[in-house]
Amino acid sequence: MLKSIERIKPEDEFFSNPDEIFWLIGTAYSNTHVHYLIFLSEDGNERRYRVSDVYPYFYLKEPESSSVDILEHIAYEGMSKYVREVVPVMKLNPTTGNDEKLHKIIARSPINVSNRYKPKTALSSIFSSENLFNNHVSYFHIILNEKGFIMGMPYTFKNGKPAPYMDGINKVSSDYEKVFARMDKEDLSMGTLNMEMIHAAMPDFSKMIAVIDIEIKANMGESMDAELAEVPITSISVTYKDNDENIETIVFVLNDEALENKPTSLREKFNDGSFITYEFNDERTLLEASISFINSLNQKIVLTYNGDSFDIPYISRRLELYSLNLGVKGYKLSDAGQFSRWYKKWDGKYLVDLYQYFQNNNIRTGAYLSEYENLKLDTIAEIILGKQKYQYEGRIEDMGMAELAFYNAKDTQLTFDLATHDDNFPSFILFFIMRFGNLTLENANRKGVTAWWSGYEYRHLDKLGYYHPNDSMVERGTEHSLKGGTVLNETQGLHYNVDVFDFSSLYPTMVIEHNICYSTMNCSHEECLENKYVVQNKEIHICTKRRGFIPSALSFLRNARIEIYKPKSEHSRYYAQLSQFVKIFMNACFGAMANQGFAFMSLLAAMTITQTGRDSLFTLTELIKEEGGEVIYGDSIMGTEAVVVRFADDEPPMILSIQELWDMAHEKGYQIVYRADGKEQLVVQGLRVWDGKGWNRVYKLIRHFTIKTIYRTATGKGAVDTTEDHSLVDDEGHEFKPEHISSRGKEPVSSQFILPSKRLSYTDDISATLLLFLFSMCGTASGTYTGYPSQRTVALHFSPKIKDIAQKLWWEAKPAAAAFGAKHKLYSTKKEKLVIKFSNHTQLWAFVRRNLYIKNQKIKPLPSVLSLPEHYLETIYGMLKDYYYNFDEKNNQDRWTIKSSSEMVLFTALANRFKEEMTVVPQPKGKIYQIKRTSDMKRRATVSITRILPDYVYDMETEDGTFMAGNILCHNTDSVFVIGANEDAHKRISEKMGIEVENEGHWEMMLQYMKKNYILINENKKKVKGLRGKKKDVPKFIRKVFADTIEVLNPNMDKKEILDLFINAVIDGKTKLRSGDFEIDDLRRVQTLSKDIHPSDSFGNKCGCGQCYRANTPIVTATKNIMEDLEAAGKDPLFIRSFGRKGVIIEYVRVKDTWKHVANLTKGDIDIDYYEDVFHKVFTQLTEPLGYDLVEYLKSMNQSSLNEWFD
Incomplete structure (x- = not known):
């Protein structure tokens, strides 16, 4: 019996042992239009099954045309050579459920179907898009759905043909009787298929993978970028299971002589017996030996952490350098010669990047509750495994051979443990994604929710006999923004007895309960018109006659999760994992439906989901109050x-x-x-x-x-x-x-x-020139105005600092006012304010009073320019362009300078109205906007x-x-923290609302700084979320003080004790800084240049290539300082420029008024004031919830100490 099945099966007697089980994990496509399905066993045996009788196709709806008519049209267009045949078929309409006659146009090649590839050879390009269906489906999915194959499922081979391995499925079907009983007859076949995908055997992933990791030696000025791969690989580590299922780690490493480092004196310190080391004199031999060894392993899956972006393309480049053809291709060049990291190939192997798995937002939130804040291996391993990378002292390039081998080995061992943690949980999730989304292993690892649900719906519709809806049948929408969920903010402070309520099943429940689907929105049934909803001020209706495809799928999954998986998860790790995946997949449906990458995307459906969800959440918060609880909630x-x-x-x-x-x-x-x-x-x-x-x-x-x-x-x-x-x-x-x-x-x-296209006509009919004056008068952020009703007068007041604005405004407004007949004058007050006054004009004052004037308020609302008749707007826009114009001589460009956000919003709205593409360029200092032409x-x-x-x-x-x-x-949005709720409140709320509300945990104390920034504390457990003291960009010295302080916190401390703990930590840390009790390396930042740094020209203009840094960020400043120091030392210009290249690692610290590389610095160079300020920023997040401003509190302590001394 397979050990994997023994470990994860729900019951002992579920499965029997076949001769060998293979899992469908990929496909291969030959130039002869032959497709192969790739099957892999746990022991590394591979079988390929040839599929040669399935051809690409699409459907055409032209009921009045015969197959002969369509063939004649194809011939007329000169495309007969691209078509195999045209066959009339009957298919169901996905929105009405009625049978319809279509023509199935079978093409000779995938490129003869879709115009995504070569429009000149695409048959779909010669027909109206409204009549085309299924032309977006990939040939890959056509093969799988036509032949009934499912990715990730187990198969056995009989007489050379794969057959599904479903042993034991019948023994779980009785659990689903209640779930099936509530399903429509039409949906039962999909329900049965879902059950089979859920309960089919899973492989022992740990036996199938070989984890690899590389180290390189990058000295100062040498790039680590995989595109360049210019420095040698110094070590390659491989971790895998041998035939006896023992975990082995082999490290191929350059010896000390080749590393040009001193041998490690304590080699035994780094020889813990967990790995074997092979030493080499040069990189070529190391590469040849290590890659050949990996190729010889039975393990066909090569697993990395961030290998897509680094390890695989880097190995590929270095092999290329030595003309070693060992099957690794980690990049490809486009026709323009550009480097692409998205092409990954290793002959005979399949590549999985665990980084991509943890990066997936649905997996991150659904499976790991967003507990890791960044994607560094060290961070994730510490949270999930409680382990860390080897914490070396110093720099990797200075390591001796023994320490380097140890460091590299520990990385692959850590990655192996992550890939197999919790009974192979990551592979459990990946294989379910493969099954439900019909995706290859490599794509399941890399694709997002749109691919998951697209693959699921392709199979769903094909299995039930429907054609796929096209854009004319689904209200997709083209807007990029979507109204989101209701605000449930969080309150800053110290709280006790906090429960975390999870409403994550809210959106799937809304889909199910309201039958929201791309196939049900605004259906054609008259009897459904009464089922009305108002969504973003638009009245819509949802079908009541037919169940939507997505509600049907979600209904099965939700009911199975609630009635089967969750109850059994308390005693079965298998069902606990299954429950988590189903939750992830269900919640992913909303993200897919609102995403334009989803084949069945419907923005109207997505908006309806959020609308119904908002209505439900308002009720939920009231129910929480009824249970004696309070929702804690702020963004600013x-x-x-x-x-x-x-x-x-x-x-x-x-x-x-x-x-x-x-x-x-x-x-x-x-x-x-x-x-x-x-x-x-x-x-x-x-x-x-x-x-x-x-x-x-x-x-x-x-x-x-x-x-x-x-x-x-x-x-x-x-x-x-x-x-x-x-x-x-x-x-x-x-x-x-x-x-x-x-x-x-x-x-x-x-x-x-x-x-708005239709503007109201309530604005007084006055001249556009005067309207410009009124806009400028009351819309600038620079001046205030006063109205005098009895005198029918408006006066503007400008401070001495902005007289130039007043003068410019005066010369704009004076001719208009004169022509208009209004009295006007310009004068200065005793306080040197400049005043412009327009008086004694009834129509002008009527406009001001109607649109601008608020009694006793000197404020500056913009007038109703937005609603003025059309014939005014273009004139006003032209005048505003003159008013704001300020030519950029440095770059020889037109520029408009605006000094308030309000004016910027109006100016860009007018520019958009008259189809002028403008780009906003805010200045970092001061509220000033420079607007330039987008071109x-x-x-x-x-x-x-x-x-x-x-x-x-x-x-x-x-x-x-x-x-x-x-x-x-x-x-504004977030998860819900509740204080003071009655016991089991979430269960009663679930019953009342019909929405699954889960209590994700109870915490004795919560220190809440702001949304997503808090500490949850129990006696033996702490959870820190979002606080700055955890972030890697905070110096190690300060991070350690922060971590040590949090470790001391416990829920029995009162507010005063907690405050004293924080204050003492700050004082102690600052004292060490002032006394020099620190190491410079503990204050450094280590970053890699993500772009080149190009020099400015002789006039100080920055490079216009668009590929280099444009802003002087700290890393850029530090790098430029290095380059300037090297130039002053007379170093070679080529060597100096090498420091400013993409991929170079820069280690730098803050010194007086700038940033510098750590080399040759002393403690006396360090800007202690800067690091004290970082201390303040970190610990302010802890003291502010207690009601104390850290800096002010420290000042008061110093003052008290002085008073005591003088007393």
Whole structure:
């Protein structure tokens, strides 16, 4: 009996032992149009099965045409050589369920079907797209579904043919009787297939894999980039199971002489008996021996950690250098000669990158509860295994042979343990993804949820006899932004007895209960019109006659999970793993449905899911209150940021800063509530905010003081200043923090405000030139204005610092006012303020009073330019372009300079209205925006970090948590933390709502800094999430102080004891810094250049290649300083330039006013003030929840000490 089945089977008698089991893991396609299915056994035996009688096809709906007519049309288009035959078939319509006549057009090659590849040879290109179906399906999926093969499933070979190995399945079918009883007759076949995929035997992955890892020796100035692969490989480690199932590790390493390092004096220290070392004199021999050894292993799966990006292409490049053809190809070059890391091939082997597995967001959140904050091997291993990499002292390039071999061996052993942890849990997940998504092993490892659900639905529809819906049948939508879930923020502070409630099954439940699917939205049945929903101000209906395909699939999985898997998971690891996968797969369906990469994507369906989910969550929070609980909840944004709002549906939209919105709403009589937590809350009923797609209801506007770090996020369409914890949204609807723009390459959704096509005509008919004056007068962030109703007068006031703006405005407005007949004058006050006054004009004052004037308020809302008649807008836009124009002589480009977020939002909206592509370039210092033509710019999203003085920030709580600020989509959302709830509250809530609510854990104490930044504490366990003290960019010295401090925390400590612990840790750490009790290496940052650093020209202009660094980040500054020092020392220019290349590792620290490489520095060079400030930032996150500002508290302690001394 197979050991793998013995370990993971649900019951002992499930399976019997066949001669040999093979798992379908891949395909191969030959130039002769022959397809092979690849099967692999646990012992490394491979079988290939030839499939030669399945051809690519698509369907055509032309009921009035015969097959002969269609063939004649193909011949007329000159494409007869690309078609095999045309066959009439009957297929079911996926939206009505009715039989329809189609023509199956069978092509000679996959490239003769889809115009994705070669349009000139694609048969689909000569027919109307509305009449085409299934032309998006890959040949790979056609073969599998036509022949009934499923990736990842077990097979045995009889007479040379594969047969499904289903031994033991009948013995679990009785568990599914209740689940099957609730299914429609049509869906029973898919339910049975799901059961078979779930319970079919799993392989022992640990016997199938060989884990490899390489080390290289990169000295100063040498690149580690795999594209260049310019430095030698010094060590290759391989970990695998031998024939006796013992774990073996072999390390192929250069000897000390070849490494040019001194031999390690204590070699026995690094010889723990867990690996065997083979030494070599040169890299070529090492490569030949190691790769040949790996090729000889029975293990056909080569597993790496980040091998896709580094190990495999690096090995490939180094083999190429020595003309060694050993079957490894880790990259390919495009026709333009560009390097592509996405091509991976190792002859006779199959490549799995464990990094890609842990990177998958659905696996990260569903299987590991987002416990790891980065994807470094050390971080993940510590969290999942409780183990770490070998913590070496010094640098890898300085290691002797013995230590290097030890270091390399421990990496592959750690990766092997991760790949097989918890009874092969990662392979359990991967093989289920293969089965449900019909994906090869290599694609299951790398593809996301759209591929999972596309493959599932291809098989689902094909098995039931439906053709696939095309774009004309499904309301897909083209918008990049999607309204998200309801805000459930978190409250800063110290909390006791905290339960974590998980509503992760909310969206799948909404799909099931409301029958939401791409096939059910706005169906054609008259009787379904009454099943109405209002989604983003649009009335839609959902089919009630037919069950949707996705609700049907989810219903089976949900019922099986609740009734079978979860109850059995308490006593069976197999069912616990199964329950987790089903949860992951179910939750992935929403992400797929809202993603344009999904073959059946429907934005309307996705929006309906979130709408129904929002309604349910509001009920849930009320039920939590009934259970005696309280949902703890804040994200903040700067008051200068512009939003587009309207106070009522019949009022014009206005562009206001959030500060102006607060003032105006207060003036309009909205109530301010002073909360117990010290925050002010404005209840703004009826207010709507623009979210990039439509008007979103605002429930609350909250303001409070903060001293948090501010992140300025900029895209080409806008910019926004937010606190560090504020969520932005990417084009797939996923949240992320501003810091992830630089660390993870994220890009937030951004868009200009879209002027309504139908504008109301309530604005007074006055000249466009005067409107420009009114806009400038009341819309700039520079001046204030005062209205005098009795005199029908408006006066502008400008401070002495901005007289130039006033003068420019005066010369713009004076001719218009003169022509208009208004009295006007310019004068200075005693305080040197400049005043422009327009008076004694009834029509002008009527306009101001209607659109601008608020009694006793000197605020600057923009007038209703957004709603003006069309014939005014183009004139106003042209005038604004003149008003803001400021030529960029340095770059010889047109430029418009704007000094407020509100004006930027309006200017870009007008530019968008008149189809001029403009790019916003905010300046890092000061709230200034430079706007240039997009054709002159090459930029992605950027983020800069600033520190502000204590100031008001604002939290906006909207219907779905999203709103546009500065043209960038912002989002508030998160998991639910509940305090004070009654025992088993989640169970009673589940029963009342019909939604699965799980209690993910109880914690005795919680220190909450902000959203996703907290510490959960039990007597013997702690969980730190998001806090800066854990992050790798914080110096090791400070991280250690932080970790040691957290280790001491326990739930029996009171608030004063906790505060004293934190303060003493800071004082002790700062004392060590001041006294020099530290190592420079413990303060260093170690980073790899991700781009080249190119020199500026003689005029100081930066390189315009678009491939190099443009900003002076710390790593860039440190690198430039290295290069300048080498130049001053008279070093060779080629050697100097080598330091600025992509892939070079830079180790640097902060010295006075700059960043420098650690070489040749002394402790006296270190900028101690900077590192003290880092200490403050780290520990402020711990003291602020206790109600204390760290810096102010330390100042008060110092003052008390002085007072005591003088006394």
